[in-house]
Amino acid sequence: MSTLAQLRAALADMLAEDGTLTDPAWRGAVETVPRELFTPSYFEEVPDSFPTRYRPVHQGDDGWLEGVYGDRTLITQLDGRIRPGDVTEGTVTGSPSSSSTLPSLVLRMWHQLDVEARQRVLEVGTGTGYSTAIGAHRLGSAALTSIEYDPVVAQAASAALGAAGYAPRLIVGDGLRGDPEGGAYDRLIATCSVRYIPLAWLHQVKPGGKILVTLSGWGYASGLVLLTVTGPGTATGRFLPGYTSFMIARPHDRPPRPALALLPGDERPSTIDPAVITTWTGGWVAQLAAPAAERLGAGAEQVLWDVSTGSQARTTPGPDGGWTVVQRGPVRLWDRVEAAVQRWQEAGAPHQEGFGLTVSPTGQRVWIGDEDGPGWDLPV
Known part of the structure:
Protein backbone atom coordinates (compact mmCIF):
# COMPACT_ATOMS: atom_id res chain seq x y z
CA MET A 1 0.00 0.00 0.00
CA SER A 2 1.36 3.42 -0.95
CA THR A 3 1.97 6.15 1.61
CA LEU A 4 -0.99 8.16 0.33
CA ALA A 5 -3.28 5.13 0.49
CA GLN A 6 -2.11 4.49 4.03
CA LEU A 7 -2.85 8.07 5.01
CA ARG A 8 -6.36 7.86 3.55
CA ALA A 9 -6.98 4.54 5.29
CA ALA A 10 -5.74 6.00 8.58
CA LEU A 11 -8.08 8.99 8.19
CA ALA A 12 -10.99 6.62 7.46
CA ASP A 13 -10.10 4.53 10.52
CA MET A 14 -10.06 7.63 12.72
CA LEU A 15 -13.42 8.83 11.41
CA ALA A 16 -14.93 5.37 11.91
CA GLU A 17 -13.60 5.12 15.46
CA ASP A 18 -15.10 8.43 16.49
CA GLY A 19 -18.49 7.47 15.02
CA THR A 20 -18.42 9.83 12.03
CA LEU A 21 -18.21 7.10 9.37
CA THR A 22 -21.02 4.59 9.75
CA ASP A 23 -21.73 3.79 6.09
CA PRO A 24 -19.19 1.64 4.20
CA ALA A 25 -19.94 3.50 0.97
CA TRP A 26 -18.90 6.82 2.51
CA ARG A 27 -15.83 5.15 3.98
CA GLY A 28 -14.89 4.08 0.48
CA ALA A 29 -15.04 7.72 -0.60
CA VAL A 30 -12.63 8.77 2.17
CA GLU A 31 -10.23 5.97 1.27
CA THR A 32 -10.28 6.90 -2.42
CA VAL A 33 -10.55 10.69 -2.81
CA PRO A 34 -7.03 12.26 -2.89
CA ARG A 35 -7.38 15.28 -0.62
CA GLU A 36 -3.83 16.34 -1.52
CA LEU A 37 -5.03 17.28 -5.02
CA PHE A 38 -7.52 19.72 -3.51
CA THR A 39 -5.10 21.26 -1.01
CA PRO A 40 -1.71 21.57 -2.75
CA SER A 41 -1.07 24.52 -0.45
CA TYR A 42 -2.78 26.09 2.51
CA PHE A 43 -2.29 28.56 5.35
CA GLU A 44 -1.39 27.72 8.94
CA GLU A 45 -1.93 30.09 11.85
CA VAL A 46 1.19 31.44 13.50
CA PRO A 47 0.77 30.53 17.19
CA ASP A 48 0.16 33.38 19.64
CA SER A 49 0.13 36.04 16.90
CA PHE A 50 -2.21 39.04 17.22
CA PRO A 51 -3.69 40.01 14.93
CA THR A 52 -3.56 36.45 13.64
CA ARG A 53 -0.82 35.87 11.10
CA TYR A 54 -0.66 33.02 8.62
CA ARG A 55 2.22 31.22 6.95
CA PRO A 56 1.82 29.33 3.68
CA VAL A 57 2.42 25.58 3.55
CA HIS A 58 3.16 24.19 0.09
CA GLN A 59 3.33 20.73 -1.43
CA GLY A 60 6.54 19.05 -0.31
CA ASP A 61 7.05 21.24 2.76
CA ASP A 62 7.61 19.54 6.09
CA GLY A 63 4.22 18.68 7.60
CA TRP A 64 2.25 19.32 4.39
CA LEU A 65 0.83 15.80 4.05
CA GLU A 66 0.23 15.50 7.79
CA GLY A 67 -1.94 18.61 7.53
CA VAL A 68 -3.76 17.32 4.46
CA TYR A 69 -4.70 14.05 6.13
CA GLY A 70 -5.33 15.39 9.59
CA ASP A 71 -8.90 16.07 10.64
CA ARG A 72 -8.60 19.82 10.38
CA THR A 73 -9.86 22.72 8.31
CA LEU A 74 -7.23 24.02 5.90
CA ILE A 75 -7.48 27.73 5.05
CA THR A 76 -6.87 28.27 1.34
CA GLN A 77 -7.69 31.96 0.85
CA LEU A 78 -7.61 35.20 2.86
CA ASP A 79 -9.62 38.37 2.29
CA GLY A 80 -11.27 36.95 -0.81
CA ARG A 81 -8.07 37.23 -2.85
CA ILE A 82 -4.84 36.09 -1.13
CA ARG A 83 -3.86 32.48 -1.81
CA PRO A 84 -0.83 30.67 -0.36
CA GLY A 85 1.08 30.99 -3.64
CA ASP A 86 0.77 34.78 -3.44
CA VAL A 87 2.95 34.90 -0.30
CA THR A 88 6.55 34.61 -1.43
CA GLU A 89 8.16 35.10 1.97
CA GLY A 90 7.25 35.59 5.60
CA THR A 91 3.70 35.64 6.93
CA VAL A 92 0.53 37.57 6.21
CA THR A 93 -2.59 38.76 8.04
CA GLY A 94 -6.15 38.54 6.77
CA SER A 95 -9.61 37.08 7.28
CA PRO A 96 -10.15 33.49 6.06
CA SER A 97 -12.46 33.49 3.03
CA SER A 98 -12.15 29.97 1.62
CA SER A 99 -11.07 26.65 3.05
CA SER A 100 -11.16 22.88 2.87
CA THR A 101 -13.47 21.90 5.72
CA LEU A 102 -12.27 19.31 8.21
CA HIS A 252 -24.86 37.73 3.51
CA ASP A 253 -21.72 39.05 5.20
CA ARG A 254 -21.90 42.21 7.28
CA PRO A 255 -21.28 45.56 5.56
CA PRO A 256 -17.93 47.29 6.02
CA ARG A 257 -17.80 49.32 9.19
CA PRO A 258 -15.59 52.14 10.43
CA ALA A 259 -13.35 51.73 13.45
CA LEU A 260 -15.36 51.16 16.59
CA ALA A 261 -15.83 54.24 18.76
CA LEU A 262 -17.49 53.64 22.14
CA LEU A 263 -19.85 56.53 22.79
CA PRO A 264 -21.80 57.62 25.88
CA GLY A 265 -25.35 56.44 26.41
CA ASP A 266 -27.98 55.44 28.95
CA GLU A 267 -26.68 53.33 31.84
CA ARG A 268 -28.54 50.76 33.95
CA PRO A 269 -27.92 47.41 35.68
CA SER A 270 -27.99 44.30 33.47
CA THR A 271 -30.42 41.60 34.54
CA ILE A 272 -28.30 38.80 33.02
CA ASP A 273 -24.65 37.84 33.26
CA PRO A 274 -23.15 39.09 29.97
CA ALA A 275 -20.83 36.07 29.86
CA VAL A 276 -23.83 33.90 28.95
CA ILE A 277 -23.67 35.22 25.39
CA THR A 278 -20.11 33.94 25.04
CA THR A 279 -21.43 30.35 25.25
CA TRP A 280 -22.36 28.52 22.03
CA THR A 281 -26.13 28.62 22.45
CA GLY A 282 -26.25 31.81 24.50
CA GLY A 283 -24.49 33.64 21.69
CA TRP A 284 -26.91 32.07 19.23
CA VAL A 285 -29.90 33.37 21.20
CA ALA A 286 -28.35 36.84 21.40
CA GLN A 287 -27.85 36.86 17.65
CA LEU A 288 -31.48 35.87 17.06
CA ALA A 289 -32.55 38.80 19.22
CA ALA A 290 -30.21 41.35 17.61
CA PRO A 291 -29.44 39.99 14.13
CA ALA A 292 -27.91 43.20 12.77
CA ALA A 293 -25.42 43.53 15.63
CA GLU A 294 -21.79 42.49 15.64
CA ARG A 295 -20.53 41.10 18.95
CA LEU A 296 -17.13 41.98 20.37
CA GLY A 297 -15.52 41.58 23.77
CA ALA A 298 -14.92 38.79 26.26
CA GLY A 299 -16.45 37.54 29.49
CA ALA A 300 -18.53 40.15 31.29
CA GLU A 301 -17.25 42.92 29.02
CA GLN A 302 -19.32 42.69 25.88
CA VAL A 303 -19.92 45.14 23.04
CA LEU A 304 -22.80 44.94 20.58
CA TRP A 305 -22.72 47.29 17.62
CA ASP A 306 -25.41 47.63 14.96
CA VAL A 307 -23.60 49.42 12.14
CA SER A 308 -26.84 49.99 10.20
CA THR A 309 -28.37 52.20 12.91
CA GLY A 310 -25.33 53.19 14.99
CA SER A 311 -26.89 51.51 18.02
CA GLN A 312 -24.49 50.25 20.68
CA ALA A 313 -24.55 48.33 23.93
CA ARG A 314 -21.59 47.60 26.17
CA THR A 315 -21.45 45.78 29.47
CA THR A 316 -18.99 45.87 32.37
CA PRO A 317 -18.84 44.30 35.83
CA GLY A 318 -20.56 46.52 38.38
CA PRO A 319 -18.44 48.13 41.13
CA ASP A 320 -20.47 46.36 43.85
CA GLY A 321 -21.19 43.13 42.01
CA GLY A 322 -23.56 42.45 39.15
CA TRP A 323 -23.15 44.09 35.76
CA THR A 324 -23.78 47.44 34.13
CA VAL A 325 -24.90 48.10 30.57
CA VAL A 326 -24.64 51.33 28.58
CA GLN A 327 -26.91 51.64 25.52
CA ARG A 328 -27.35 54.26 22.84
CA GLY A 329 -29.12 54.54 19.50
CA PRO A 330 -32.63 53.78 18.22
CA VAL A 331 -32.32 50.01 18.85
CA ARG A 332 -31.94 49.01 22.50
CA LEU A 333 -29.76 46.02 21.74
CA TRP A 334 -29.22 44.80 25.29
CA ASP A 335 -32.94 45.05 26.09
CA ARG A 336 -33.56 42.63 23.23
CA VAL A 337 -30.75 40.29 24.25
CA GLU A 338 -31.86 40.20 27.89
CA ALA A 339 -35.43 39.34 26.94
CA ALA A 340 -34.32 36.60 24.54
CA VAL A 341 -31.87 35.02 27.00
CA GLN A 342 -34.50 35.03 29.74
CA ARG A 343 -37.04 33.33 27.45
CA TRP A 344 -34.45 30.72 26.53
CA GLN A 345 -33.54 30.11 30.17
CA GLU A 346 -37.22 29.82 31.13
CA ALA A 347 -37.50 27.10 28.46
CA GLY A 348 -34.69 25.17 30.17
CA ALA A 349 -31.75 26.70 28.25
CA PRO A 350 -31.69 23.88 25.66
CA HIS A 351 -28.83 23.37 23.22
CA GLN A 352 -29.70 24.00 19.58
CA GLU A 353 -31.35 20.63 19.00
CA GLY A 354 -34.15 22.12 21.12
CA PHE A 355 -34.75 24.74 18.39
CA GLY A 356 -36.57 24.53 15.07
CA LEU A 357 -37.17 26.66 11.99
CA THR A 358 -40.29 27.30 9.95
CA VAL A 359 -40.05 28.97 6.54
CA SER A 360 -43.00 30.38 4.62
CA PRO A 361 -43.46 32.98 1.88
CA THR A 362 -44.27 35.54 4.59
CA GLY A 363 -41.30 34.98 6.90
CA GLN A 364 -38.81 32.70 8.60
CA ARG A 365 -39.06 31.98 12.31
CA VAL A 366 -36.72 30.16 14.70
CA TRP A 367 -38.54 28.71 17.70
CA ILE A 368 -37.85 26.74 20.89
CA GLY A 369 -39.61 23.46 21.59
CA ASP A 370 -42.34 23.53 18.96
CA GLU A 371 -43.76 25.98 16.46
CA ASP A 372 -46.00 27.55 19.14
CA GLY A 373 -43.05 28.15 21.47
CA PRO A 374 -41.09 31.36 21.93
CA GLY A 375 -39.27 32.44 18.80
CA TRP A 376 -37.62 35.10 16.69
CA ASP A 377 -37.96 36.20 13.08
CA LEU A 378 -34.91 35.95 10.85
CA PRO A 379 -33.77 39.11 8.98
CA VAL A 380 -35.12 38.14 5.56
Whole structure:
Protein backbone atom coordinates (compact mmCIF):
# COMPACT_ATOMS: atom_id res chain seq x y z
CA MET A 1 0.00 0.00 0.00
CA SER A 2 1.36 3.42 -0.95
CA THR A 3 1.97 6.15 1.61
CA LEU A 4 -0.99 8.16 0.33
CA ALA A 5 -3.28 5.13 0.49
CA GLN A 6 -2.11 4.49 4.03
CA LEU A 7 -2.85 8.07 5.01
CA ARG A 8 -6.36 7.86 3.55
CA ALA A 9 -6.98 4.54 5.29
CA ALA A 10 -5.74 6.00 8.58
CA LEU A 11 -8.08 8.99 8.19
CA ALA A 12 -10.99 6.62 7.46
CA ASP A 13 -10.10 4.53 10.52
CA MET A 14 -10.06 7.63 12.72
CA LEU A 15 -13.42 8.83 11.41
CA ALA A 16 -14.93 5.37 11.91
CA GLU A 17 -13.60 5.12 15.46
CA ASP A 18 -15.10 8.43 16.49
CA GLY A 19 -18.49 7.47 15.02
CA THR A 20 -18.42 9.83 12.03
CA LEU A 21 -18.21 7.10 9.37
CA THR A 22 -21.02 4.59 9.75
CA ASP A 23 -21.73 3.79 6.09
CA PRO A 24 -19.19 1.64 4.20
CA ALA A 25 -19.94 3.50 0.97
CA TRP A 26 -18.90 6.82 2.51
CA ARG A 27 -15.83 5.15 3.98
CA GLY A 28 -14.89 4.08 0.48
CA ALA A 29 -15.04 7.72 -0.60
CA VAL A 30 -12.63 8.77 2.17
CA GLU A 31 -10.23 5.97 1.27
CA THR A 32 -10.28 6.90 -2.42
CA VAL A 33 -10.55 10.69 -2.81
CA PRO A 34 -7.03 12.26 -2.89
CA ARG A 35 -7.38 15.28 -0.62
CA GLU A 36 -3.83 16.34 -1.52
CA LEU A 37 -5.03 17.28 -5.02
CA PHE A 38 -7.52 19.72 -3.51
CA THR A 39 -5.10 21.26 -1.01
CA PRO A 40 -1.71 21.57 -2.75
CA SER A 41 -1.07 24.52 -0.45
CA TYR A 42 -2.78 26.09 2.51
CA PHE A 43 -2.29 28.56 5.35
CA GLU A 44 -1.39 27.72 8.94
CA GLU A 45 -1.93 30.09 11.85
CA VAL A 46 1.19 31.44 13.50
CA PRO A 47 0.77 30.53 17.19
CA ASP A 48 0.16 33.38 19.64
CA SER A 49 0.13 36.04 16.90
CA PHE A 50 -2.21 39.04 17.22
CA PRO A 51 -3.69 40.01 14.93
CA THR A 52 -3.56 36.45 13.64
CA ARG A 53 -0.82 35.87 11.10
CA TYR A 54 -0.66 33.02 8.62
CA ARG A 55 2.22 31.22 6.95
CA PRO A 56 1.82 29.33 3.68
CA VAL A 57 2.42 25.58 3.55
CA HIS A 58 3.16 24.19 0.09
CA GLN A 59 3.33 20.73 -1.43
CA GLY A 60 6.54 19.05 -0.31
CA ASP A 61 7.05 21.24 2.76
CA ASP A 62 7.61 19.54 6.09
CA GLY A 63 4.22 18.68 7.60
CA TRP A 64 2.25 19.32 4.39
CA LEU A 65 0.83 15.80 4.05
CA GLU A 66 0.23 15.50 7.79
CA GLY A 67 -1.94 18.61 7.53
CA VAL A 68 -3.76 17.32 4.46
CA TYR A 69 -4.70 14.05 6.13
CA GLY A 70 -5.33 15.39 9.59
CA ASP A 71 -8.90 16.07 10.64
CA ARG A 72 -8.60 19.82 10.38
CA THR A 73 -9.86 22.72 8.31
CA LEU A 74 -7.23 24.02 5.90
CA ILE A 75 -7.48 27.73 5.05
CA THR A 76 -6.87 28.27 1.34
CA GLN A 77 -7.69 31.96 0.85
CA LEU A 78 -7.61 35.20 2.86
CA ASP A 79 -9.62 38.37 2.29
CA GLY A 80 -11.27 36.95 -0.81
CA ARG A 81 -8.07 37.23 -2.85
CA ILE A 82 -4.84 36.09 -1.13
CA ARG A 83 -3.86 32.48 -1.81
CA PRO A 84 -0.83 30.67 -0.36
CA GLY A 85 1.08 30.99 -3.64
CA ASP A 86 0.77 34.78 -3.44
CA VAL A 87 2.95 34.90 -0.30
CA THR A 88 6.55 34.61 -1.43
CA GLU A 89 8.16 35.10 1.97
CA GLY A 90 7.25 35.59 5.60
CA THR A 91 3.70 35.64 6.93
CA VAL A 92 0.53 37.57 6.21
CA THR A 93 -2.59 38.76 8.04
CA GLY A 94 -6.15 38.54 6.77
CA SER A 95 -9.61 37.08 7.28
CA PRO A 96 -10.15 33.49 6.06
CA SER A 97 -12.46 33.49 3.03
CA SER A 98 -12.15 29.97 1.62
CA SER A 99 -11.07 26.65 3.05
CA SER A 100 -11.16 22.88 2.87
CA THR A 101 -13.47 21.90 5.72
CA LEU A 102 -12.27 19.31 8.21
CA PRO A 103 -13.11 15.83 6.87
CA SER A 104 -15.11 14.78 9.93
CA LEU A 105 -17.56 17.64 9.37
CA VAL A 106 -17.75 16.96 5.62
CA LEU A 107 -18.61 13.32 6.24
CA ARG A 108 -20.97 14.04 9.12
CA MET A 109 -22.96 16.41 6.94
CA TRP A 110 -23.14 13.97 4.02
CA HIS A 111 -24.49 11.39 6.47
CA GLN A 112 -26.98 13.88 7.95
CA LEU A 113 -28.25 14.80 4.49
CA ASP A 114 -29.64 11.25 4.26
CA VAL A 115 -29.10 11.09 0.50
CA GLU A 116 -29.75 7.96 -1.51
CA ALA A 117 -28.58 6.65 -4.86
CA ARG A 118 -30.24 8.26 -7.90
CA GLN A 119 -31.18 11.38 -5.97
CA ARG A 120 -30.08 14.74 -7.38
CA VAL A 121 -28.02 16.96 -5.07
CA LEU A 122 -27.26 20.68 -5.28
CA GLU A 123 -24.15 21.71 -3.34
CA VAL A 124 -23.74 25.40 -2.52
CA GLY A 125 -20.07 26.24 -2.01
CA THR A 126 -17.67 24.12 -4.04
CA GLY A 127 -14.64 25.51 -2.20
CA THR A 128 -11.58 23.37 -2.89
CA GLY A 129 -13.81 20.63 -4.32
CA TYR A 130 -12.94 17.97 -1.71
CA SER A 131 -16.50 17.71 -0.36
CA THR A 132 -17.76 17.73 -3.95
CA ALA A 133 -15.46 14.83 -4.79
CA ILE A 134 -16.64 12.87 -1.74
CA GLY A 135 -20.24 13.30 -2.89
CA ALA A 136 -19.44 12.50 -6.53
CA HIS A 137 -17.60 9.32 -5.52
CA ARG A 138 -20.54 8.09 -3.44
CA LEU A 139 -23.40 9.19 -5.67
CA GLY A 140 -21.83 9.47 -9.13
CA SER A 141 -20.82 12.68 -10.83
CA ALA A 142 -24.07 12.91 -12.78
CA ALA A 143 -26.08 13.24 -9.56
CA LEU A 144 -24.23 16.31 -8.30
CA THR A 145 -24.29 20.00 -9.22
CA SER A 146 -22.01 22.35 -7.28
CA ILE A 147 -21.97 26.16 -7.27
CA GLU A 148 -19.02 28.37 -6.29
CA TYR A 149 -19.20 32.15 -5.90
CA ASP A 150 -15.49 32.92 -6.39
CA PRO A 151 -14.29 32.28 -9.97
CA VAL A 152 -10.63 31.77 -8.93
CA VAL A 153 -11.62 29.22 -6.29
CA ALA A 154 -13.99 27.56 -8.77
CA GLN A 155 -11.26 27.22 -11.41
CA ALA A 156 -8.89 25.52 -8.97
CA ALA A 157 -11.65 23.17 -7.78
CA SER A 158 -12.56 22.23 -11.35
CA ALA A 159 -8.96 21.35 -12.15
CA ALA A 160 -8.60 19.27 -8.98
CA LEU A 161 -11.86 17.42 -9.58
CA GLY A 162 -10.81 16.58 -13.13
CA ALA A 163 -7.39 15.38 -11.96
CA ALA A 164 -9.12 13.16 -9.38
CA GLY A 165 -11.36 11.65 -12.04
CA TYR A 166 -14.71 13.30 -11.15
CA ALA A 167 -16.95 15.34 -13.43
CA PRO A 168 -19.90 16.84 -11.54
CA ARG A 169 -21.72 19.77 -13.09
CA LEU A 170 -19.98 22.94 -11.86
CA ILE A 171 -21.41 26.46 -11.87
CA VAL A 172 -19.71 29.76 -11.12
CA GLY A 173 -22.23 32.14 -9.60
CA ASP A 174 -24.23 33.15 -6.56
CA GLY A 175 -25.22 29.91 -4.85
CA LEU A 176 -27.89 31.75 -2.87
CA ARG A 177 -29.83 31.97 -6.12
CA GLY A 178 -29.50 28.26 -6.65
CA ASP A 179 -29.15 26.66 -10.06
CA PRO A 180 -29.62 29.38 -12.71
CA GLU A 181 -31.35 26.81 -14.92
CA GLY A 182 -33.74 25.94 -12.12
CA GLY A 183 -34.01 22.41 -10.91
CA ALA A 184 -35.92 19.70 -9.19
CA TYR A 185 -33.36 18.57 -6.62
CA ASP A 186 -33.88 15.96 -3.93
CA ARG A 187 -31.27 17.41 -1.60
CA LEU A 188 -29.37 20.66 -1.07
CA ILE A 189 -26.23 20.87 1.07
CA ALA A 190 -24.46 24.16 1.80
CA THR A 191 -20.83 24.50 2.85
CA CYS A 192 -21.25 28.18 3.66
CA SER A 193 -23.54 29.75 6.25
CA VAL A 194 -26.47 32.09 5.61
CA ARG A 195 -28.47 34.60 7.65
CA TYR A 196 -31.75 33.21 6.30
CA ILE A 197 -32.87 30.51 3.87
CA PRO A 198 -32.78 31.83 0.28
CA LEU A 199 -36.21 31.49 -1.31
CA ALA A 200 -34.71 30.15 -4.56
CA TRP A 201 -33.65 27.00 -2.69
CA LEU A 202 -37.21 26.40 -1.56
CA HIS A 203 -38.40 26.36 -5.16
CA GLN A 204 -35.57 24.19 -6.49
CA VAL A 205 -35.81 21.38 -3.93
CA LYS A 206 -38.77 19.06 -4.42
CA PRO A 207 -41.51 18.82 -1.78
CA GLY A 208 -40.29 16.14 0.59
CA GLY A 209 -36.69 16.99 -0.25
CA LYS A 210 -34.19 18.17 2.33
CA ILE A 211 -31.95 21.19 2.85
CA LEU A 212 -28.93 21.03 5.18
CA VAL A 213 -27.42 24.43 5.94
CA THR A 214 -25.75 26.39 8.73
CA LEU A 215 -27.55 29.53 9.90
CA SER A 216 -25.22 32.25 11.09
CA GLY A 217 -25.06 36.02 11.34
CA TRP A 218 -23.07 39.07 12.23
CA GLY A 219 -22.74 37.95 15.85
CA TYR A 220 -20.64 34.97 14.67
CA ALA A 221 -23.00 32.37 16.16
CA SER A 222 -24.02 29.32 14.13
CA GLY A 223 -26.50 26.45 14.08
CA LEU A 224 -26.90 23.56 11.63
CA VAL A 225 -30.49 22.95 10.53
CA LEU A 226 -32.04 20.12 8.50
CA LEU A 227 -35.19 21.27 6.73
CA THR A 228 -37.83 19.29 4.87
CA VAL A 229 -39.43 21.21 2.02
CA THR A 230 -43.19 21.03 2.47
CA GLY A 231 -44.20 22.88 -0.69
CA PRO A 232 -43.01 25.63 -3.05
CA GLY A 233 -41.51 28.29 -0.80
CA THR A 234 -42.19 26.47 2.49
CA ALA A 235 -40.15 24.22 4.78
CA THR A 236 -39.77 23.17 8.38
CA GLY A 237 -37.15 21.35 10.39
CA ARG A 238 -35.00 21.22 13.49
CA PHE A 239 -31.47 22.20 14.39
CA LEU A 240 -29.03 19.35 14.88
CA PRO A 241 -26.80 18.46 17.84
CA GLY A 242 -23.15 19.44 17.89
CA TYR A 243 -21.18 22.52 16.96
CA THR A 244 -21.02 23.46 13.29
CA SER A 245 -19.78 26.70 11.78
CA PHE A 246 -18.91 27.85 8.27
CA MET A 247 -17.77 31.08 6.70
CA ILE A 248 -20.80 33.19 5.88
CA ALA A 249 -21.85 33.46 2.24
CA ARG A 250 -20.35 36.66 0.89
CA PRO A 251 -23.68 38.27 -0.10
CA HIS A 252 -24.86 37.73 3.51
CA ASP A 253 -21.72 39.05 5.20
CA ARG A 254 -21.90 42.21 7.28
CA PRO A 255 -21.28 45.56 5.56
CA PRO A 256 -17.93 47.29 6.02
CA ARG A 257 -17.80 49.32 9.19
CA PRO A 258 -15.59 52.14 10.43
CA ALA A 259 -13.35 51.73 13.45
CA LEU A 260 -15.36 51.16 16.59
CA ALA A 261 -15.83 54.24 18.76
CA LEU A 262 -17.49 53.64 22.14
CA LEU A 263 -19.85 56.53 22.79
CA PRO A 264 -21.80 57.62 25.88
CA GLY A 265 -25.35 56.44 26.41
CA ASP A 266 -27.98 55.44 28.95
CA GLU A 267 -26.68 53.33 31.84
CA ARG A 268 -28.54 50.76 33.95
CA PRO A 269 -27.92 47.41 35.68
CA SER A 270 -27.99 44.30 33.47
CA THR A 271 -30.42 41.60 34.54
CA ILE A 272 -28.30 38.80 33.02
CA ASP A 273 -24.65 37.84 33.26
CA PRO A 274 -23.15 39.09 29.97
CA ALA A 275 -20.83 36.07 29.86
CA VAL A 276 -23.83 33.90 28.95
CA ILE A 277 -23.67 35.22 25.39
CA THR A 278 -20.11 33.94 25.04
CA THR A 279 -21.43 30.35 25.25
CA TRP A 280 -22.36 28.52 22.03
CA THR A 281 -26.13 28.62 22.45
CA GLY A 282 -26.25 31.81 24.50
CA GLY A 283 -24.49 33.64 21.69
CA TRP A 284 -26.91 32.07 19.23
CA VAL A 285 -29.90 33.37 21.20
CA ALA A 286 -28.35 36.84 21.40
CA GLN A 287 -27.85 36.86 17.65
CA LEU A 288 -31.48 35.87 17.06
CA ALA A 289 -32.55 38.80 19.22
CA ALA A 290 -30.21 41.35 17.61
CA PRO A 291 -29.44 39.99 14.13
CA ALA A 292 -27.91 43.20 12.77
CA ALA A 293 -25.42 43.53 15.63
CA GLU A 294 -21.79 42.49 15.64
CA ARG A 295 -20.53 41.10 18.95
CA LEU A 296 -17.13 41.98 20.37
CA GLY A 297 -15.52 41.58 23.77
CA ALA A 298 -14.92 38.79 26.26
CA GLY A 299 -16.45 37.54 29.49
CA ALA A 300 -18.53 40.15 31.29
CA GLU A 301 -17.25 42.92 29.02
CA GLN A 302 -19.32 42.69 25.88
CA VAL A 303 -19.92 45.14 23.04
CA LEU A 304 -22.80 44.94 20.58
CA TRP A 305 -22.72 47.29 17.62
CA ASP A 306 -25.41 47.63 14.96
CA VAL A 307 -23.60 49.42 12.14
CA SER A 308 -26.84 49.99 10.20
CA THR A 309 -28.37 52.20 12.91
CA GLY A 310 -25.33 53.19 14.99
CA SER A 311 -26.89 51.51 18.02
CA GLN A 312 -24.49 50.25 20.68
CA ALA A 313 -24.55 48.33 23.93
CA ARG A 314 -21.59 47.60 26.17
CA THR A 315 -21.45 45.78 29.47
CA THR A 316 -18.99 45.87 32.37
CA PRO A 317 -18.84 44.30 35.83
CA GLY A 318 -20.56 46.52 38.38
CA PRO A 319 -18.44 48.13 41.13
CA ASP A 320 -20.47 46.36 43.85
CA GLY A 321 -21.19 43.13 42.01
CA GLY A 322 -23.56 42.45 39.15
CA TRP A 323 -23.15 44.09 35.76
CA THR A 324 -23.78 47.44 34.13
CA VAL A 325 -24.90 48.10 30.57
CA VAL A 326 -24.64 51.33 28.58
CA GLN A 327 -26.91 51.64 25.52
CA ARG A 328 -27.35 54.26 22.84
CA GLY A 329 -29.12 54.54 19.50
CA PRO A 330 -32.63 53.78 18.22
CA VAL A 331 -32.32 50.01 18.85
CA ARG A 332 -31.94 49.01 22.50
CA LEU A 333 -29.76 46.02 21.74
CA TRP A 334 -29.22 44.80 25.29
CA ASP A 335 -32.94 45.05 26.09
CA ARG A 336 -33.56 42.63 23.23
CA VAL A 337 -30.75 40.29 24.25
CA GLU A 338 -31.86 40.20 27.89
CA ALA A 339 -35.43 39.34 26.94
CA ALA A 340 -34.32 36.60 24.54
CA VAL A 341 -31.87 35.02 27.00
CA GLN A 342 -34.50 35.03 29.74
CA ARG A 343 -37.04 33.33 27.45
CA TRP A 344 -34.45 30.72 26.53
CA GLN A 345 -33.54 30.11 30.17
CA GLU A 346 -37.22 29.82 31.13
CA ALA A 347 -37.50 27.10 28.46
CA GLY A 348 -34.69 25.17 30.17
CA ALA A 349 -31.75 26.70 28.25
CA PRO A 350 -31.69 23.88 25.66
CA HIS A 351 -28.83 23.37 23.22
CA GLN A 352 -29.70 24.00 19.58
CA GLU A 353 -31.35 20.63 19.00
CA GLY A 354 -34.15 22.12 21.12
CA PHE A 355 -34.75 24.74 18.39
CA GLY A 356 -36.57 24.53 15.07
CA LEU A 357 -37.17 26.66 11.99
CA THR A 358 -40.29 27.30 9.95
CA VAL A 359 -40.05 28.97 6.54
CA SER A 360 -43.00 30.38 4.62
CA PRO A 361 -43.46 32.98 1.88
CA THR A 362 -44.27 35.54 4.59
CA GLY A 363 -41.30 34.98 6.90
CA GLN A 364 -38.81 32.70 8.60
CA ARG A 365 -39.06 31.98 12.31
CA VAL A 366 -36.72 30.16 14.70
CA TRP A 367 -38.54 28.71 17.70
CA ILE A 368 -37.85 26.74 20.89
CA GLY A 369 -39.61 23.46 21.59
CA ASP A 370 -42.34 23.53 18.96
CA GLU A 371 -43.76 25.98 16.46
CA ASP A 372 -46.00 27.55 19.14
CA GLY A 373 -43.05 28.15 21.47
CA PRO A 374 -41.09 31.36 21.93
CA GLY A 375 -39.27 32.44 18.80
CA TRP A 376 -37.62 35.10 16.69
CA ASP A 377 -37.96 36.20 13.08
CA LEU A 378 -34.91 35.95 10.85
CA PRO A 379 -33.77 39.11 8.98
CA VAL A 380 -35.12 38.14 5.56
